[in-house]
Every structure is written in C-alpha cells, then in structure tokens.
Amino acid sequence: MGLFTRVSKIWSQDMAIDLGTANTLVVLKGQGVVLNEPSVVAVVESKGKKSVLAVGDEAKTMLGRTPGNIQAIRPLRDGVIADFIVTEEMIKHFIKKVHKRSTFANPRILICVPTGSTPVERKAIQDSALAAGARRVQLIEEPIAAAIGAGLPISEATGSMVVDIGGGTTEIAVMSLGGVVYSNSLRVAGDAMDHSLQNFMRKEYNLLIGDSTAEKIKKEIGTAIPTNNNKYPVKGRDIRSGTPKEVNITEEDTSEALNPILKDMINGIKDALENTPPELSADLVDMGLTLTGGGALLKNIDKRFSKETGLPVHIADDPLACVAIGTGKALDQEETFSSILSEY
Ligand SMILES: Nc1ncnc2c1ncn2[C@@H]1O[C@H](COP(=O)(O)OP(=O)(O)OP(=O)(O)O)[C@@H](O)[C@H]1O
Ligand SMILES: [Mg+2]
Structure with missing residues (x-):
C-alpha cells in the first residue's frame, strides 16, 4: 500500500448509518459496527428554548420518566422523520461520538431508508445528514441492505425474500439481479x-x-x-x-x-408472493424467506410465518445489526454496489 492510500485510509471518515425508529447503528468503513444506541433524544426546555440534554442510551432510560420541562423524544416514530430538528441533533451527536477528532469529521455517509418512504422524506433524511456535517450523502433501500447483511445472493438471477421487522416498519421485499422486484412497507412492527x-x-x-x-x-x-x-x-x-x-x-x-399484528405481517407476505413473477416464486419455495430486524427475535415468529405461508423461514444471524452490517458492506465495496445507491 502506497503512502497516499495509507494516509487517505486513516483519514477516511466514510460511514454508514442505519437510522432506525428504535435503534441507530453506525458503521465506519472497514471497521464494522462502532455505535449501537436507541434513537432517543432527551430535550430540556427553559425560557422557551430547547436544548439537547442526552442522546441514545442515556436518553432511553428517561423515556416515560421525565419531569415537566424535560422531554424524551423518539424523533423517527413511524420509520420516517417525525421531528426534523431533533433527528439532525441526534445524527450530529452520533457522528461526533464516533469521530473523536472532530477536525476530520466531514464524512461521506450512506444511510438506509425504508422502501415506502416518499421522495420528500428521503430528502429530509439526506438534508439532516448534510446539516449534521456530511460531505456527501447516499441512500440505500433498507431491505437491500438487510439482504446484503444476511448474505443473500441478491446479485444473482435467483429470487430472494427479506422481511425486516423493525420498530416502526416491516419491510417486505423480493429481490433478484441486484434490484427490488417487489416491495411493500407496512407501518406495523x-x-x-x-x-x-x-x-x-x-x-x-x-x-x-x-x-x-x-x-x-x-x-x-x-x-x-x-x-x-x-x-x-x-x-x-x-x-x-x-x-x-x-x-x-x-x-x-x-x-x-400479538395476533392481529402478526396477521398483518402474514398478509403482507402473502401479497408479496402473489405479486412475484412465477419464476421467482419458484425460487422462493426452495430458498424461503429471511427475517431481519429486532422483530425477528420474537419467539416462534419463524414457525408461525412458515406454517401460514408454506415457505421455509430463516432468521438472519444478528437480526438487530443485519441492516447496518449490509449497509457497511455496501460502503466497503462501493464499486460492486454503486448501482443500488441513490442520491437526491
Ligand atoms: N427479543 C425480542 N423479541 C421481540 N422483539 C424484539 C426483541 N428484541 C428487540 N425487539 C424489538 O425490535 C425492535 C427494534 O428493531 P430494530 O432495531 O431492527 O428496529 P429499527 O431498525 O430501529 O426500526 P425501523 O427499521 O422500523 O426503522 C423494537 O421494537 C424492539 O422492541
Ligand atoms: Mg431497521
């Protein structure tokens, strides 16, 4: 490795963020997951001015327990930004936390977004990261990141199905040849x-x-x-x-x-199967579907889904980190995955 590449590698601040409604994970290029904290911000209001009191782990312990002038906020409630300013503060805080030497903090950031998010919501996420100090912001669809994280062969001509059950959204997607063939984002998770x-x-x-x-x-x-x-x-x-x-x-x-929620998810999976081209459906019968996201840890969810859809159901290795790991891989292997990244 030449001097230039070595230096640029050390200074490279590129990072990937899984900005979840429940948890935010940050991956540094080549280093894996370096931060994993709840997406919670505690805000204190005095004389009509709001300021951030705590973020992440520290703020989560305050949820539901705060006195009048303190508010613990989950800025991303339903898988999208519900509170723009607080989200920006949260991203800033996490970027600062992973970049201890703040002088070099001017990263390229890859953020994953739910497939169901609107262009306005995507732009809002991108603007938040730019305002938080990013040099360039690229977006990746959450189920694609989940599939990469779970090691599914999404670039091949085989159908792969991922069901990512997060805090705010359940993302159901069928992928083949590096693209999303069908996707649906349910706001129940x-x-x-x-x-x-x-x-x-x-x-x-x-x-x-x-x-x-x-x-x-x-x-x-x-x-x-x-x-x-x-x-x-x-x-x-x-x-x-x-x-x-x-x-x-x-x-x-x-x-x-929990039954009504599980029923909604099962119906979502059935819709996906009905809307998948026959060749790919045939692949899914053999390959089954893979569960990611924290909801995959619900006891017996795999058995229940398998019983009601007739498909084999696998649980990804580390469901809570799967999307972040996949986003990190996309960051590391920029050339391989360039076609699946987008920018506004
Ligand atoms: N053992 C468990 N059993 C059931 N649910 C769990 C378990 N552990 C975590 N969860 C749930 O997983 C959810 C968080 O998952 P995850 O971190 O994947 O969500 P997220 O990525 O922040 O949300 P989203 O993708 O919707 O933006 C929370 O609702 C949490 O309660
Ligand atoms: Mg998620």
Missing part, C-alpha cells in the same frame, strides 16, 4: 406489538402499562405460538382504583395480544 400488548392488558386486566413495560413483556415472554403455561408478573396501574397493581400473564395472553 415492534412498536405496534408493544401497543397491542398495552391494549390487551387494559381490556383483559384493567391494567395500564407504559411503553417500556410492554416492550419488556414482548421480549421476555412474548411469543407467536404459546408453548407453556408459565406465569409472568406485570406491574402497572389499575384503571379503576388508580393504584399500582400486579397481575400474572401467560404466553397464551401474549400470543393473543
């Missing part, structure tokens, strides 16, 4: 599962629970197919008396609560 659990607890047990408690239930005993009758204690507030109360729930409860 992990957050919707949490809300379904909250509704269920209110209706069945008269119990009010917060977002974090619902997420915890989902991760600890949530299941797509119940397998046992173990009891799990849930604390919340009784609707009628207003006082704290604890009830015991079972896997059966969670599968009932």
Whole structure:
C-alpha cells in the first residue's frame, strides 16, 4: 500500500448509518459496527428554548420518566422523520461520538431508508445528514441492505425474500439481479406489538402499562405460538382504583395480544408472493424467506410465518445489526454496489 492510500485510509471518515425508529447503528468503513444506541433524544426546555440534554442510551432510560420541562423524544416514530430538528441533533451527536477528532469529521455517509418512504422524506433524511456535517450523502433501500447483511445472493438471477421487522416498519421485499422486484412497507412492527400488548392488558386486566413495560413483556415472554403455561408478573396501574397493581400473564395472553399484528405481517407476505413473477416464486419455495430486524427475535415468529405461508423461514444471524452490517458492506465495496445507491 502506497503512502497516499495509507494516509487517505486513516483519514477516511466514510460511514454508514442505519437510522432506525428504535435503534441507530453506525458503521465506519472497514471497521464494522462502532455505535449501537436507541434513537432517543432527551430535550430540556427553559425560557422557551430547547436544548439537547442526552442522546441514545442515556436518553432511553428517561423515556416515560421525565419531569415537566424535560422531554424524551423518539424523533423517527413511524420509520420516517417525525421531528426534523431533533433527528439532525441526534445524527450530529452520533457522528461526533464516533469521530473523536472532530477536525476530520466531514464524512461521506450512506444511510438506509425504508422502501415506502416518499421522495420528500428521503430528502429530509439526506438534508439532516448534510446539516449534521456530511460531505456527501447516499441512500440505500433498507431491505437491500438487510439482504446484503444476511448474505443473500441478491446479485444473482435467483429470487430472494427479506422481511425486516423493525420498530416502526416491516419491510417486505423480493429481490433478484441486484434490484427490488417487489416491495411493500407496512407501518406495523415492534412498536405496534408493544401497543397491542398495552391494549390487551387494559381490556383483559384493567391494567395500564407504559411503553417500556410492554416492550419488556414482548421480549421476555412474548411469543407467536404459546408453548407453556408459565406465569409472568406485570406491574402497572389499575384503571379503576388508580393504584399500582400486579397481575400474572401467560404466553397464551401474549400470543393473543400479538395476533392481529402478526396477521398483518402474514398478509403482507402473502401479497408479496402473489405479486412475484412465477419464476421467482419458484425460487422462493426452495430458498424461503429471511427475517431481519429486532422483530425477528420474537419467539416462534419463524414457525408461525412458515406454517401460514408454506415457505421455509430463516432468521438472519444478528437480526438487530443485519441492516447496518449490509449497509457497511455496501460502503466497503462501493464499486460492486454503486448501482443500488441513490442520491437526491
Ligand atoms: N427479543 C425480542 N423479541 C421481540 N422483539 C424484539 C426483541 N428484541 C428487540 N425487539 C424489538 O425490535 C425492535 C427494534 O428493531 P430494530 O432495531 O431492527 O428496529 P429499527 O431498525 O430501529 O426500526 P425501523 O427499521 O422500523 O426503522 C423494537 O421494537 C424492539 O422492541
Ligand atoms: Mg431497521
């Protein structure tokens, strides 16, 4: 390696960002995932002026627990930017955090976006990164990044199907020859599962629970197919008396609560299969579909999807990092993947 390439490599600040509704991951070129934190920003308001108090891990612990003048915000709620200014602050913070020597921070940034996002939303994401100090911003479609991360043969003339279940969106895509043949972005994913659990607890047990408690239930005993009758204690507030109360729930409860969300996803997968050209459908029967995103970790989701679609269902190796890993690969192998990157 010559001196010039060596120096430019050290100074190269190129990075890839998986700007998720639930988690943001940052990959530095050639270095893999260097940051993985919740997409949460705590903002404090005093004398009508807002300033950022904490970002990421530190801010997440404040969700639902803040006093009046502090607000913990998830700026990307439904897979798109709900709060432009706060998103920009969050991107800035994460860029600064990975580039300790801020003088060199002027990176080319590759960001993945949901396939269902509109041109206006894509432009907003790009503008946020530019305002945060990026020199150049390129975008990659989330399911393509997920497929690259999962090691699927997307450049070949074979059909590959990815279902990425994140916090805000479930992305369903069929790919072949490096392109997306069919895609659909459902605005139901992990957050919707949490809300379904909250509704269920209110209706069945008269119990009010917060977002974090619902997420915890989902991760600890949530299941797509119940397998046992173990009891799990849930604390919340009784609707009628207003006082704290604890009830015991079972896997059966969670599968009932999550069922409408899982049904929406299964219908989305069936739509994708109906809209896939026959040659590629035939490939999918053999290859099956691959689940990525945090939702892929829901217990028995693979078995349930397989049972209802008739396809083999695989779970990617590291579902939560899969999109970021794929985006990082696209950054590292710029020439191979140039045709799938876009810019506005
Ligand atoms: N063990 C688990 N079981 C079920 N769900 C889980 C588990 N672990 C994490 N999740 C859920 O995964 C979701 C986050 O996944 P991920 O980080 O892939 O989303 P994201 O990329 O931030 O969102 P999006 O792609 O929609 O913008 C959250 O809803 C979280 O509760
Ligand atoms: Mg995601």
